[in-house]
Amino acid sequence: MTAPHARPFSKHLNVKEIYANTYRDFEDLQGRLEDFIDFIEQYYLKPALTSPLLSEFAQK
Numbered sequence: 001m002t003a004p005h006a007r008p009f010s011k012h013l014n015v016k017e018i019y020a021n022t023y024r025d026f027e028d029l030q031g032r033l034e035d036f037i038d039f040i041e042q043y044y045l046k047p048a049l050t051s052p053l054l055s056e057f058a059q060k
Helices: 004-016 024-050 052-060
Strands: none
Touching: none
């Protein structure tokens, strides 16, 4: 079973990063995927983890 947001994220990754680009070699692909994951963590996961609702839940 996967999280509800996993499928849209996977589609976004495939469309925006993998299929839209050509790569010199495997290391180039790996580096770009690491950058993409860093972007996702910074702009999507970090704000969610610091949301007021989550903070309130953690205090209980």
